[in-house]
Amino acid sequence: MEEFFQQLTNGLAVGGIYALIALGYTMVYGVLKLINFAHGDLFTIGAYLGFTLFTAFGLAGWVSGPGGVLLVLVMVMGLVALIGFLLERVAYRPLRSSSRLSAVVSALGASIFFQNAVMLIYGAKFQVYPNDIRPSYVLSIMGIDVPLVRIMMIAASLGLMLALYWFTQRTRIGAAIRATAIDQGAAKLMGIDVNRVISLVFMIGPALGGVAGVMVGLYYGQVDFTMGWVYGLKAFTAAILGGIGNIPGAMVGGLLLGVIEALGAAYISIAWKDAIAFLVLILILIIRPTGLLGERVADKI
Amino acid sequence: MTVSRTTSYAGIAVVVAVLPLLLDPYWTDVFVSIGLYSVLALSLNIILGQAGLFHMGHAAFYAVGAYVTAIANTMWGVPVLWAMPFAGLAAALFAMVVARPIIHLRGDYLLIVTIGIVEIVRIALINNVFGLTGGANGIFGISRPMLFGFKIAKPVHFYYLVWAYVACSILLFRRLENSRFGRALNYIKEDDTAAEGSGVNTASYKLWAFVLGAFWAGMTGTIYAAKMTIISPESFSFWESVVLFAIVILGGGSNRGVLLGAFLLIGLPEFFREFASARMLAFGLAMVVMMIFRPQGMLPPMPRFYKLPERIRCITGKGGDAAAQAGGGA
Numbered sequence: 001m002e003e004f005f006q007q008l009t010n011g012l013a014v015g016g017i018y019a020l021i022a023l024g025y026t027m028v029y030g031v032l033k034l035i036n037f038a039h040g041d042l043f044t045i046g047a048y049l050g051f052t053l054f055t056a057f058g059l060a061g062w063v064s065g066p067g068g069v070l071l072v073l074v075m076v077m078g079l080v081a082l083i084g085f086l087l088e089r090v091a092y093r094p095l096r097s098s099s100r101l102s103a104v105v106s107a108l109g110a111s112i113f114f115q116n117a118v119m120l121i122y123g124a125k126f127q128v129y130p131n132d133i134r135p136s137y138v139l140s141i142m143g144i145d146v147p148l149v150r151i152m153m154i155a156a157s158l159g160l161m162l163a164l165y166w167f168t169q170r171t172r173i174g175a176a177i178r179a180t181a182i183d184q185g186a187a188k189l190m191g192i193d194v195n196r197v198i199s200l201v202f203m204i205g206p207a208l209g210g211v212a213g214v215m216v217g218l219y220y221g222q223v224d225f226t227m228g229w230v231y232g233l234k235a236f237t238a239a240i241l242g243g244i245g246n247i248p249g250a251m252v253g254g255l256l257l258g259v260i261e262a263l264g265a266a267y268i269s270i271a272w273k274d275a276i277a278f279l280v281l282i283l284i285l286i287i288r289p290t291g292l293l294g295e296r297v298a299d300k301i
Numbered sequence: 302m303t304v305s306r307t308t309s310y311a312g313i314a315v316v317v318a319v320l321p322l323l324l325d326p327y328w329t330d331v332f333v334s335i336g337l338y339s340v341l342a343l344s345l346n347i348i349l350g351q352a353g354l355f356h357m358g359h360a361a362f363y364a365v366g367a368y369v370t371a372i373a374n375t376m377w378g379v380p381v382l383w384a385m386p387f388a389g390l391a392a393a394l395f396a397m398v399v400a401r402p403i404i405h406l407r408g409d410y411l412l413i414v415t416i417g418i419v420e421i422v423r424i425a426l427i428n429n430v431f432g433l434t435g436g437a438n439g440i441f442g443i444s445r446p447m448l449f450g451f452k453i454a455k456p457v458h459f460y461y462l463v464w465a466y467v468a469c470s471i472l473l474f475r476r477l478e479n480s481r482f483g484r485a486l487n488y489i490k491e492d493d494t495a496a497e498g499s500g501v502n503t504a505s506y507k508l509w510a511f512v513l514g515a516f517w518a519g520m521t522g523t524i525y526a527a528k529m530t531i532i533s534p535e536s537f538s539f540w541e542s543v544v545l546f547a548i549v550i551l552g553g554g555s556n557r558g559v560l561l562g563a564f565l566l567i568g569l570p571e572f573f574r575e576f577a578s579a580r581m582l583a584f585g586l587a588m589v590v591m592m593i594f595r596p597q598g599m600l601p602p603m604p605r606f607y608k609l610p611e612r613i614r615c616i617t618g619k620g621g622d623a624a625a626q627a628g629g630g631a
Contacts, residue, residue: 035409094593101355102596104409105550109588112543116582229539233420236413275424278417285414286402 005144007266008259013150013219015258016157020212021235022242022250023164024205030181030245031201033100037107038087039209040232041114046080046210047223048118051127069133069218076214077207084206085199092202093195111229118225126224129217153215160208161251168247177201181245230274234261237281243291252293306603309557310471317464321457329456331571336463337525339563342548343470343556344517349546350554350602351483352510353490355408357542358415361399361422362392362515364537366522368426371440371532372433381446385523392519393512400511404504419542426534439533446527459528466524470517471556477513478602486510547584551591553598561600 021043028036053072091110095103137148168174179187180197188194216231217223234257242253257277265273284291321329345359366388373379373387403414429436446453446462453462477483485506488496497503526532544566552562570580591598 035413091589091593095596098592098596101353101408102592104355104412106589106592108543108546109585109592111585112581112588113585116579116585120578120582233413233416240413269428271428272424275421278421281417282403282414285406285410289406289410 002144003266004263006146007262009146009150009154011259011262012255013153013157013258014262015238015255016154017212017215017219017231017254018235018238018258019161019251019254020157020208020215021231022238022254023161023247024209025232025236026239026242026244026247026250027177027201027205029239030247031177031184031198032092032096032103034092034103035107035236036092036205037104037232038091038110038114039205040228040230040235041111041118042080042084042087042206042228043209043213043216043231043235044118044223044225044228045083045114046076046206046213047217047227048122048127048213048225049076049079049210050214050217051122051129051223054130054133073211073214076210080210080213081203081207084202087206088199088202111232115225115228122225124225126222128222131221134218134221149219153219156215157212160211164204164208165247165251173197173200233281234277237277237284240281240289240291241284243293246291246293249291249293253291256292306557313557313560314468321460326456328571329460331568333456333459333463333528335563335567336460336467337521337528338545338548338567339467339560340463340470340521341518342545342552342559342563343467343474344514344521345545346514346549346552346554346556346559347474347477347486347517348510348514349549350552350559351478351490352486352507354507354510355412356415356511356514357412357539357546358417358419358422359514359518359545360537360539360541361415361419362396362518363522363525363541364422364426364534365392365395365515366519367526367532367537368434368440368522369519370523370526371443374443374526375440376433381444381523381527382448385520388523389516389520392522393516396511396515397508400508404507404511416539416542419537419539423534423537423539426537434534437534439531439536441531443526443530443532445530446524453527459524463524463528466521467560474556482506482509544584547588551587551598553601555600555602558598558600558602562598 021039024039024042025036028034028039050072053075087110091106092103095106135148135152138145139148139151140146168177176187176192176197177200179190179192180194184194187197212231213223216227235254238253238257239250240253241257242249242251257280260280261273261276264276268276320332324332341359341363345356348354348356348359369388369391370381370384373384374381379387399418403411406414426434426439427437434440448462453459478487485496485501488499488501489503489506493503525536529536548562548566549559551566552558552560566584573580
């Protein structure tokens with residue numbers, strides 16, 4: 001039982017990361033019907049920017065404790081949002097009217113570009129996050145020891161997800177995003193500036209992805225430049241699992257995939273851990289391509 | 302048009318034939334790599350370029366072929382070149398099994414799933430599946446191929462073997478493109494629904510495109526295994542698939558485009574060895590720029606021209622010149 005709960009909380013923590021990245025995929029897919037392949041690499045960039053802010057500028061030193069971490073998270077969000085905005089301007093906007101597959105190839109190109117840019121700047125070796133910023137405290141809940149950092153991660157990802165849900169459901173801009181996702185033409189006729197909505201989506205998604213990157217750095221203590229596409233692929237699986245284009249779906253899918261993977265690694269085989277997620281992806285696309293919560297699919301897939 | 306194509310192929314053939322006389326072993330080896338990637342990209346071109354199916358897991362089929370060869374050679378002592386058809390068949394069978402359930406997926410979804418497949422294959426190879434694949438170290442000690450009692454071992458031998466194979470592949474694939482099968486694939490690429498509506502069995506043609514591409518990639522795996530004499534899962538990573546994908550997309554989907562793409566992506570970086578690490582950076586940028594300014598690729602297939610039957614020509618008053626251009630496609 002102890003093992004099971006350990007894996008469950010671990011799965012929820014990792015699942016929270018998947019969910020945060022999946023939100024970026026699903027929001028972009030919602031408004032543009034494009035799989036943003038470069039999203040996983042924006043997540044890597046977030047992780048590396050966090051690393052730079054923590055180490056090079058010694059931010060954790062002069063703003064101690066949780067305040068420093070929070071400050072870094074906010075700065076990373078801003079910076080990655082800016083990169084996301086530029087990405088859309090340079091690589092996707094000129095292709096808005098051309099075929100979907102051209103946009104997919106452009107997205108792949110952007111992904112390769114980002115990944116190698118990170119490698120050239122930081123080197124091919126993995127980078128280690130400073131150890132002292134991570135709370136090493138271990139909570140004891142009903143006799144089960146759970147690291148505090150795990151609880152904080154679950155709380156942070158849930159908090160961000162709830163904030164996003166509130167934003168899309170309760171604000172005017174959120175309504176504009178939803179309207180654009182349902183019907184771009186009609187949204188334009190209703191006076192919504194679709195270009196601005198798309199830009200906004202390309203800032204919110206990467207911002208969340210960047211936070212997820214820093215969280216991975218804090219949780220595992222190290223980051224490497226190729227991690228973006230594994231996390232990206234898994235987060236995409238999560239988005240499909242929940243129903244792509246559906247914001248609550250990405251949250252549920254992410255948490256579920258994290259738990260499936262953690263339990264699978266513990267009880268089936270750790271060596272096949274990565275294969276489990278890909279198997280889930282293939283199975284869900286074959287059996288139920290709309291995902292768990294997805295009800296509306298624009299065209300047959 | 303036909304003339305220019307024949308001339309350009311003749312030109313390429315002459316250059317390829319005399320090139321090793323001017324090259325040192327290192328550069329010969331580079332050109333062997335270009336040849337191998339050319340054949341792999343040509344086989345991917347059936348799936349991606351001709352049928353327009355976004356397949357990014359080609360390294361999986363290549364890996365199956367190479368591993369079948371390696372296992373057959375090291376465990377059962379089968380001569381390398383004899384293993385070639387079996388490597389192809391194994392890859393084709395594998396493709397048939399994995400492609401069948403995913404064939405109906407639309408463009409970008411298919412892309413994601415094929416990435417998943419190539420990763421699962423790599424993980425399976427690392428985990429020493431069936432106890433045959435040697436885990437992360439791979440399989441070593443694959444013997445050199447013998448051709449009519451002649452041992453192929455030096456780079457220059459492999460050079461001629463590989464480029465002869467490229468030439469055969471191009472000849473066959475040209476015939477294939479202009480066949481009923483090739484036209485059906487192009488129709489599916491242009492408009493899936495219209496093809497289905499005109500009675501083209503799209504699911505079956507797509508599946509056969511996969512099977513054929515995999516068969517060829519599997520056979521290429523044999524030559525790769527013979528050349529390297531050691532294979533490991535890392536040789537068949539996701540990045541191999543990305544490079545092949547980029548060759549076809551940037552090349553534009555014609556056979557000559559694929560050759561040009563293979564030369565630019567595999568050969569050109571060798572000229573700029575000091576910038577080797579920036580190679581992929583340039584790839585990525587090139588893909589974005591290419592899609593914005595020239596989405597059809599560098600050398601897209603030429604439009605097809607067909608000779609009209611006599612009685613239709615009388616009615617429309619057209620024809621004549623078109624007869625000289627029969628064939629089409631590059």
